[in-house]
Amino acid sequence: MAFKRKAIPKDIFFDGKMNIVWKDGAHTSYDYWQLRTSCPCAGCVDEITGEKILDDDTVPKDVHPVRSAYIGNYALEILWSDDHDTGIYTFDKLRDTYPHEVKTIN
C-alpha cells in the first residue's frame, strides 16, 4: 500500500519561535517551551502507557533549540539549551499534533 506523506517542510527557521514553511505553502510556528515540554522521547513520555513523565516545571522558561537536524525526510531532531537531545519530532506530528500557531503569509 502506498503511503503518501503530506507533511513535507520546505524551510525551517528560528526567530524566537520555530517556524516551518511547508511544501504546500502552509506556515506554522512553535513556542520553544511548548515544543520542549511536548517532547515525545522515552525520558519524557512513558513508552507503554503514553503518560507524560516530564515535569514541565523542570524546563527553563527560556529554553531554546541549540541545534537541529533532519532525520531522513520524516522528522526533526532538536538539541535543546537544557541539554535534552533525545526528542525526535516527526513532521506529521509537527503539522498536526504539537502545539502550534498557523500563520498567514501575505
Ligand SMILES: [Zn+2]
Ligand atoms: Zn524528551
